[in-house]
Amino acid sequence: MRLILLGPPGSGKGTQASLLSIEYNIPSISTGDILRRSIEAQEELGLKAKKYMDEGALVPDELVIEVVKSRLTKSDCKRGFILDGFPRTIAQAEALGSLLNSLECPIHAVINIDVKDEVVIERLSGRRISRNCNQVYHTVYSPPRKTGICDNCGGTLYQRDDDKPEAIKKRLQVYAIQTTPLIRYYQEKGNLISINGDREINEIYEDIVKSLDLLETER
Ligand code: AMP
Numbered sequence: 001m002r003l004i005l006l007g008p009p010g011s012g013k014g015t016q017a018s019l020l021s022i023e024y025n026i027p028s029i030s031t032g033d034i035l036r037r038s039i040e041a042q043e044e045l046g047l048k049a050k051k052y053m054d055e056g057a058l059v060p061d062e063l064v065i066e067v068v069k070s071r072l073t074k075s076d077c078k079r080g081f082i083l084d085g086f087p088r089t090i091a092q093a094e095a096l097g098s099l100l101n102s103l104e105c106p107i108h109a110v111i112n113i114d115v116k117d118e119v120v121i122e123r124l125s126g127r128r129i130s131r132n133c134n135q136v137y138h139t140v141y142s143p144p145r146k147t148g149i150c151d152n153c154g155g156t157l158y159q160r161d162d163d164k165p166e167a168i169k170k171r172l173q174v175y176a177i178q179t180t181p182l183i184r185y186y187q188e189k190g191n192l193i194s195i196n197g198d199r200e201i202n203e204i205y206e207d208i209v210k211s212l213d214l215l216e217t218e219r
Pocket residue numbers: 009031032033035052053054056057058059060061064084085086087088092162171
């Protein structure tokens with residue numbers, strides 16, 4: 001199974017990607033996570049990407065496309081993969097299309113998780129992440145037992161720089177201008193599945209799996 005998850009920041013792509021990765025036993029590939037790890041490791045890629053990420057802008061296509069190309073040719077992607085946060089521009093989608101054509105492994109479905117801006121702002125501004133284990137909390141909807149401390153590992157929680165109000169606003173604008181054209185792009189290719197993302201995690205997940213099952217039976 002080869003999937004793309006589309007959706008604005010804070011739509012729950014990462015959460016659904018993790019669940020689907022377990023369901024189908026395929027890797028979930030988040031370009032955002034790869035770039036954040038590269039920043040932490042102070043690699044050249046991370047150093048180049050950081051300034052864009054901090055202000056909520058997109059990292060240049062050529063950098064991200066290289067990252068994805070080298071990741072998708074690793075052996076664990078042979079059985080399939082889930083792309084979370086890539087492609088985000090038409091140029092990225094075209095580069096991905098050419099790569100997958102040359103590998104003769106087309107995308108099965110593009111899942112578009114649809115969530116309104118107000119919901120995104122509420123979710124992202126309350127998001128806190130454990131520095132050690134990456135467990136995600138929300139200050140209102142899923143707070144840790146002790147403020148600022150991870151229930152799992154006891155490490156401190158932090159707020160991503162790009163989850164601060166100015167950057168959220170910018171990320172939503174960037175999404176509307178640069179990424180929403182992909183909805184039409186994949187609709188025209190006939191493999192887009194739209195899912196209402198303003199629901200409980202499990203409801204969204206079941207809806208996605210049901211839609212994918214249906215797709216499999218129709219093929
Ligand atoms: P995410 O974790 O997916 O919200 O991504 C965080 C940030 O990483 C984005 O705001 C961008 O700055 C950068 N980023 C992640 N994926 C891409 C991509 N496909 N193209 C360009 N920038 C990206």
